[in-house]
Amino acid sequence: VKSRRWILALDVGGTNMTAGLFHDEVGEPLVLRSRSTPVAEGVGAVVARGVALLDEVRKEAEGAGVPPDRIVGAGIGVPGAVDPTRGIVSRAPNLAWNDVPIRDRFQEALGLPVVVDNDANCAALGEWWAGAGRGSRLMVGATLGTGIGGGIVREGRVLRGVTGSAGEIGHMTIQLDGRSCSCGNRGCLEAYASGTAIAQRAREALEEQRIRHREGGDPNRAGRPDDVDSPLPDHVGSTLSEDAGSILDSMVDGRWEELTAAHVSRAAGAGDELARAIMAETARYLGAGLAGLVNVLNPDRIVLTGGVALAGDLLLEPVRRHVRRQAFPSAAEACVIALARSPEGAGVRGAALTFRREVLEGHR
Ligand SMILES: [Zn+2]
Numbered sequence: 001v002k003s004r005r006w007i008l009a010l011d012v013g014g015t016n017m018t019a020g021l022f023h024d025e026v027g028e029p030l031v032l033r034s035r036s037t038p039v040a041e042g043v044g045a046v047v048a049r050g051v052a053l054l055d056e057v058r059k060e061a062e063g064a065g066v067p068p069d070r071i072v073g074a075g076i077g078v079p080g081a082v083d084p085t086r087g088i089v090s091r092a093p094n095l096a097w098n099d100v101p102i103r104d105r106f107q108e109a110l111g112l113p114v115v116v117d118n119d120a121n122c123a124a125l126g127e128w129w130a131g132a133g134r135g136s137r138l139m140v141g142a143t144l145g146t147g148i149g150g151g152i153v154r155e156g157r158v159l160r161g162v163t164g165s166a167g168e169i170g171h172m173t174i175q176l177d178g179r180s181c182s183c184g185n186r187g188c189l190e191a192y193a194s195g196t197a198i199a200q201r202a203r204e205a206l207e208e209q210r211i212r213h214r215e216g217g218d219p220n221r222a223g224r225p226d227d228v229d230s231p232l233p234d235h236v237g238s239t240l241s242e243d244a245g246s247i248l249d250s251m252v253d254g255r256w257e258e259l260t261a262a263h264v265s266r267a268a269g270a271g272d273e274l275a276r277a278i279m280a281e282t283a284r285y286l287g288a289g290l291a292g293l294v295n296v297l298n299p300d301r302i303v304l305t306g307g308v309a310l311a312g313d314l315l316l317e318p319v320r321r322h323v324r325r326q327a328f329p330s331a332a333e334a335c336v337i338a339l340a341r342s343p344e345g346a347g348v349r350g351a352a353l354t355f356r357r358e359v360l361e362g363h364r
Pocket residue numbers: 170171181182183184185188190
């Protein structure tokens with residue numbers, strides 16, 4: 001009789017955490033639970049909530065007939081730089097963690113062996129196991145969220161590089177002396193095409209539009225009492241279609257600081273010109289970055305995941321076009337660019353497979 005082994009998994013995000021239980025040979029969870037991440041309360045609170053969530057999952061699995069001694073360990077995905085050998089999160093800006101020995105803390109609390117990895121590596125592996133990366137020999141997973149993460153999966157294993165940081169595709173320079181990035185460098189892909197960057201570029205475009213309106217003196221704009229320039233005749237304003245005013249402004253009641261990439265993609269979907277221009281530009285940045293990866297790695301699959309990927313075809317189609325135009329033709333032709341099957345579940349699934357690979361199979 002084949003032994004049945006079960007693996008706990010936890011994907012710690014900057015907003016929510018998801019826990020699940022997986023059979024070691026099945027990419028679908030038996031139990032799945034989500035809860036918010038208490039980032040502001042510090043590492044201890046996050047670990048405590050993660051452990052509580054995993055305990056809930058354990059209890060529910062027991063109720064479903066999984067013997068507790070068949071649960072062999074846990075895989076954990078964390079958004080940040082992880083040293084998987086020592087189980088230490090060296091830097092996780094979204095959680096405000098520095099040098100946290102996260103593996104030992106979870107091991108002690110759970111009484112089980114634990115493996116920790118970067119969340120984008122986990123998401124890539126999860127999509128390879130039971131998602132849009134299935135059957136791929138060389139896959140790049142691009143997580144487009146608050147930042148841009150990446151994971152490279154070769155023959156079902158995460159390519160880690162010499163010190164474990166391989167796959168950081170968000171920090172490829174796409175613009176010399178460009179926008180400041182969270183990593184301290186300038187011009188990184190993440191500084192242009194992450195959710196944060198999309199929202200920021202939208203705010204800047206709105207500001208430019210407002211200045212144009214002031215200079216153009218459009219008399220129809222409400223709430224601009226300092227609009228003192230002499231207005232252009234009506235017919236002039238109406239021919240400047242890009243100056244028609246964006247619905248992004250009304251979507252957040254003029255509170256631009258609340259704008260997110262989701263607003264921009266929704267407005268673009270509704271035909272808003274300013275939002276469409278932002279999304280088209282985003283696709284160019286992503287296309288440039290991914291075309292470089294296609295030329296360097298010659299992968300057969302690129303899987304886009306994370307919140308920004310929820311924009312769907314609005315982003316996917318132009319990204320495909322830019323990659324086809326910029327990458328070597330044979331390499332571009334061999335590479336399928338697809339959206340993740342489960343942008344939310346890939347990380348927790350990949351965390352489970354990471355445990356299987358590293359502990360049950362003994363691979364690094
Ligand atoms: Zn960077």
